[in-house]
Amino acid sequence: AQSVTQLDSQVPVFEEAPVELRCNYSSSVSVYLFWYVQYPNQGLQLLLKYLSGSTLVESINGFEAEFNKSQTSFHLRKPSVHISDTAEYFCAVSLPVSGGYNKLIFGAGTRLAVHP
Amino acid sequence: NAGVTQTPKFQVLKTGQSMTLQCAQDMNHNSMYWYRQDPGMGLRLIYYSASEGTTDKGEVPNGYNVSRLNKREFSLRLESAAPSQTSVYFCASTGMSFADTQYFGPGTRLTVL
Numbered sequence: 001a002q003s004v005t006q007l008d009s010q011v012p013v014f015e016e017a018p019v020e021l022r023c024n025y026s027s028s029v030s031v032y033l034f035w036y037v038q039y040p041n042q043g044l045q046l047l048l049k050y051l052s053g054s055t056l057v058e059s060i061n062g063f064e065a066e067f068n069k070s071q072t073s074f075h076l077r078k079p080s081v082h083i084s085d086t087a088e089y090f091c092a093v094s095l096p097v098s099g100g101y102n103k104l105i106f107g108a109g110t111r112l113a114v115h116p
Numbered sequence: 117n118a119g120v121t122q123t124p125k126f127q128v129l130k131t132g133q134s135m136t137l138q139c140a141q142d143m144n145h146n147s148m149y150w151y152r153q154d155p156g157m158g159l160r161l162i163y164y165s166a167s168e169g170t171t172d173k174g175e176v177p178n179g180y181n182v183s184r185l186n187k188r189e190f191s192l193r194l195e196s197a198a199p200s201q202t203s204v205y206f207c208a209s210t211g212m213s214f215a216d217t218q219y220f221g222p223g224t225r226l227t228v229l
Contacts, residue, residue, distance in 0.1 A: 009156065032214060034217075036220075042223075043221050043222045044206070049215075102216055104161075107158055
């Protein structure tokens with residue numbers, strides 16, 4: 001069975017410090033990988049995704065994630081965080097399912113708290 | 117485009133009451149989903165609709181029913197609410213490819229007393 005593990009439930013960090021949010025997955029088939037972000041009292045929105053090609057993917061607000069097939073990981077990093085990055089971050093894998101729909105399996109989430 | 121919209125934003129029910137959560141999308145997506153979000157558990161799929169006219173159970177369907185009213189609208193019904201259904205409910209939609217991004221609504225915060 002497929003699963004997603006986010007290794008840290010909470011990550012406190014000071015503003016302008018680097019951060020890494022860890023994600024590991026298990027799957028017997030090829031998957032696509034996603035990071036979603038949820039700001040307080042909002043729905044989830046896509047941060048970045050890995051489909052194929054370069055294993056390093058970037059978002060427009062300075063986050064990046066690297067797909068590591070051998071370690072089945074997709075860790076999210078940012079070299080310098082802002083207060084506005086405070087949110088919950090979800091790693092997810094997308095599986096092909098017969099019937100033509102897109103099944104996402106989510107990790108439990110990592111709450112990033114950026115302090116001044 | 118409004119994207120994915122949900123009503124209501126908040127709801128308080130007593131045990132045994134019923135209610136319907138509404139969801140609509142204006143992105144011409146085929147697939148729509150209902151999730152619930154509980155602390156420390158991520159998002160869990162309740163029901164999904166791969167295309168208009170079809171619905172299927174997800175991971176946690178017990179106590180819920182759904183209706184895919186048309187391509188745009190997908191509703192979730194609680195026939196007899198229980199305290200265990202206290203949660204935040206999200207609707208999402210996407211295209212047909214499993215590489216497509218799922219787009220989420222703003223959520224409905226439901227409390228069952």
